[in-house]
Amino acid sequence: MALTDADVQKQIKHMMAFIEQEANEKVEEIDAKAEEEFNIEKGRLVQTQRVKIMEYYEKKEKQIEQHKKIQMSHLRSQARLKVLKARDDMISDLLNESRQQLANIAKDPARYSTLLEGLVLQGFYQLLEPKVTIRCRQEDVEMVQAAVNKNVPIYKEAVKNNIVVKIDQERFLPADSCGGVEVYNDNGKIKVTNTLESRLELIAHQMMPEIKVTLFGANPNRKFLD
Incomplete structure (x- = not known):
C-alpha cells in the first residue's frame, strides 16, 4: 500500500525528532564529559598551584628563618664584642689606676x-x-x-x-x-x-x-x- 504524502511527512518528522533527540543526548553527553574533564583539569591546576604556593611560602619561611638566625648571630656577636670591650676597658682602667699609684x-x-x-x-x-x-x-x-x-x-x-x-x-x-x-x-x-x-x-x-x-x-x- 503506497504511503500518502501525509504519511511520508509524518515519518520524516518522526525521524527528524529521533535524530534531534539523539543529537541532544549526544550534546548532553559531550557537555557532561567536557564538564567532567574541565573539573578534573581545574582540580589538577588548582592542586598544582596550591603545591606551588605552599612550596613558595615554605621557601619564604625558610629564608625568613635563616635571615632571623643570621640576625640573631650578628646581634649575639655584637653583644659579645661589647662585653669584651667593656671588660678590656675595665682592665685598662684598672692598669691605668695601678700605674698612677x-x-x-x-x-x-x-x-x-x-x-x-x-x-x-x-x-x-x-x-x-x-x-x-x-x-x-x-x-x-x-x-x-x-x-x-x-x-x-x-x-x-x-x-x-x-x-x-x-x-x-x-x-x-x-x-x-x-x-x-x-x-x-x-x-x-x-x-x-x-x-x-x-x-x-x-x-x-x-x-x-x-x-x-x-x-x-x-x-x-x-x-x-x-
Whole structure:
C-alpha cells in the first residue's frame, strides 16, 4: 500500500525528532564529559598551584628563618664584642689606676731605695756583662748610685767576676716615668728594662687570668685550667 504524502511527512518528522533527540543526548553527553574533564583539569591546576604556593611560602619561611638566625648571630656577636670591650676597658682602667699609684712608691725613700737595689742587682744578673750602663730618672741618680755601690760586691761574690758600672748622666728616663732603671751592656745593644712600669706590665700579664676570674668570674666554657 503506497504511503500518502501525509504519511511520508509524518515519518520524516518522526525521524527528524529521533535524530534531534539523539543529537541532544549526544550534546548532553559531550557537555557532561567536557564538564567532567574541565573539573578534573581545574582540580589538577588548582592542586598544582596550591603545591606551588605552599612550596613558595615554605621557601619564604625558610629564608625568613635563616635571615632571623643570621640576625640573631650578628646581634649575639655584637653583644659579645661589647662585653669584651667593656671588660678590656675595665682592665685598662684598672692598669691605668695601678700605674698612677706607682708614683707613690718613689715618694717613700726607704721603700723605693730597697726596690731600686733589687732592680739594679737583677739587671746585673740578667746581663752578666763586665761593663754596664744604667739609665734612671734624673732625680734618682744618687739613690741608684747607692744601690750600685751596695750591689757590686754582692754581684762579684756571686758570679766571681768583676763589673764596671756607669750611670748615664746625659740621657735619663722620661720625665713621666714612675721610676726604676734600664740596664745596658757596654755597646748598648742589649737592654734590661726594670722600670716600675715594665714590672707592672709583666706582673699584669702573668696574673691576667687570675685578674679576669676575680673581676668577671670563671669562664664556664673553659674546660682546662693551666
